Amino acid sequence: MKLTLTLHAGLESLFNQQKKLELALDDSITPVSLIPWIRDNLLSGDPKQQLVVDDAIRPGILYMINDADWTLVDADSPLNDGDEIALISTIHGG
Amino acid sequence: MKCAVCGTGRVILKRMKNQEPVCKECFLRCFEDEVYEAIVQSNLFKKKEIVAIGASGGKDSTCLIHVLHTINQRYQMELDLRLVAVDEGIAGYRNHSLNCVEENAKIYGLPLTIISFKELFGYTMDEINAVVGEKKSKCTHCGVFRRKALDIGCEKIGAEIIALGHNADDIAETVLMNLFRGDVGRLERTCEIRSGSDITPDLLTKLQEEMKSHPAMVEYVDQRQYPFGLTPKVKPFKYAYQREIVLYVHYLQLKYFSVECTYAPVSFRGYARQFLLKSQAIDSSIIMNIVHSGERMKLMPQFANRAGDKSIMKLCTRCGFVSSQHLCQSCLLLDQLIRDDPAHPQNIDCIARSAHVLSNPLPDIEDTGG
Ligand code: SF4
Ligand SMILES: [Zn+2]
Ligand SMILES: [Zn+2]
Numbered sequence: 101m102k103l104t105l106t107l108h109a110g111l112e113s114l115f116n117q118q119k120k121l122e123l124a125l126d127d128s129i130t131p132v133s134l135i136p137w138i139r140d141n142l143l144s145g146d147p148k149q150q151l152v153v154d155d156a157i158r159p160g161i162l163y164m165i166n167d168a169d170w171t172l173v174d175a176d177s178p179l180n181d182g183d184e185i186a187l188i189s190t191i192h193g194g
Numbered sequence: 195m196k197c198a199v200c201g202t203g204r205v206i207l208k209r210m211k212n213q214e215p216v217c218k219e220c221f222l223r224c225f226e227d228e229v230y231e232a233i234v235q236s237n238l239f240k241k242k243e244i245v246a247i248g249a250s251g252g253k254d255s256t257c258l259i260h261v262l263h264t265i266n267q268r269y270q271m272e273l274d275l276r277l278v279a280v281d282e283g284i285a286g287y288r289n290h291s292l293n294c295v296e297e298n299a300k301i302y303g304l305p306l307t308i309i310s311f312k313e314l315f316g317y318t319m320d321e322i323n324a325v326v327g328e329k330k331s332k333c334t335h336c337g338v339f340r341r342k343a344l345d346i347g348c349e350k351i352g353a354e355i356i357a358l359g360h361n362a363d364d365i366a367e368t369v370l371m372n373l374f375r376g377d378v379g380r381l382e383r384t385c386e387i388r389s390g391s392d393i394t395p396d397l398l399t400k401l402q403e404e405m406k407s408h409p410a411m412v413e414y415v416d417q418r419q420y421p422f423g424l425t426p427k428v429k430p431f432k433y434a435y436q437r438e439i440v441l442y443v444h445y446l447q448l449k450y451f452s453v454e455c456t457y458a459p460v461s462f463r464g465y466a467r468q469f470l471l472k473s474q475a476i477d478s479s480i481i482m483n484i485v486h487s488g489e490r491m492k493l494m495p496q497f498a499n500r501a502g503d504k505s506i507m508k509l510c511t512r513c514g515f516v517s518s519q520h521l522c523q524s525c526l527l528l529d530q531l532i533r534d535d536p537a538h539p540q541n542i543d544c545i546a547r548s549a550h551v552l553s554n555p556l557p558d559i560e561d562t563g564g
Contacts, residue, residue, distance in 0.1 A: 108444065108452075109253070109450075109452040110452040110453060110454070159468075159471040159472050159474065159475045160467075160468075160471040162437065162440060162444075164444075167206050167218065168204070168205065168206040168207065169206065169207045169208065171208075172195070172205055172206070172215070186444070188440055188441075188444055189440075189452065190436050190437055190440045191471075
């Protein structure tokens, strides 16, 4: 399946300043397993801990699937082809 | 699951305050209306009033500009909204965020006034950094000078009230920090939606009297209700959660700047913030519980006096801003800077500079170096 991942509010700095990535993933990936997948496949070094804590998105970072908070979707059923994932930091600046 | 407000929309989030599932349109509308209710309930603004909005280019002030502009029209509040921004002179940070402010000023058609540290104090933050050194925190200078610059900005546009983007999370953080440090004297003020509840009419009269005989202040006596330094600050986002502000800005794709300041310290505040973020994951009402607790705490009189006796307030003998000592913090810091600066910039006359900045249109101030 193919997904888009967009990064907002400073998180692009963890992804070499990329704001938008196209991801090709195994069809079994769920909202829960996507986060460690991103850590293991897209990040290296410090950014790993800056985005992910205990296999889940770090507190203070919003994780949206098709504009909806990820906790509203079934966490264990696979994501769908074409889903739009957005990660938004609430921590920086002000 | 359908939206709890309209009954049809696709649910995109649960509200922080009550876990109600809402659709995007209802969320945006409710968020705006709740800010409006907070404003009405606390009587923050008067019709036709000139309201300065402190604009930094960050998410909170960007959101505040959009929401105030929107509800001003929706509810015919007839506010004369204007933007005031401070240019601290931090290369790679403030110049970019000011671009955001300038764009927003254009989008909403709101007049923008920028007050720069260099103009007002003769130093940019980058130059201050060079004088005080990498190791010491720059945030005291920055905060003290910014407060002064904002007041000057308000005077320049004729506003005697300024709206700031501080949200519930910021306030909860500050409450915790005050507790951690034992600085309980600030608790009451931290939680105010409008500053100045501790300024009695007697004190105000006394300070206004002092203005009449202060060389730098005498010309403002008839124009201003409040002495410089006491311009009321209001927080329309006092009950707004950071998380919802970020989402609001995200859904509307408002332009904001989110890079951290070059001088941002690894701070105590960061520690309080992490603690709150983790607690919030367990119970989302923690933020507002702290805000409400802070609101209800009142110091016992024997401590209140020690913590900050307002009756000793006077005007800074030099610049005329309200101060608890002969010289205000800003004048003291500036004196210290000049002493520590091997380049010794000559004649940094803060009164002349303020007058310069206030006179319209802005003339160029000769660079005195430093
Ligand atoms: S972090 Fe930067 S902008 Fe904020 S107070 Fe410190 S020096 Fe000023
Ligand atoms: Zn709805
Ligand atoms: Zn002074």
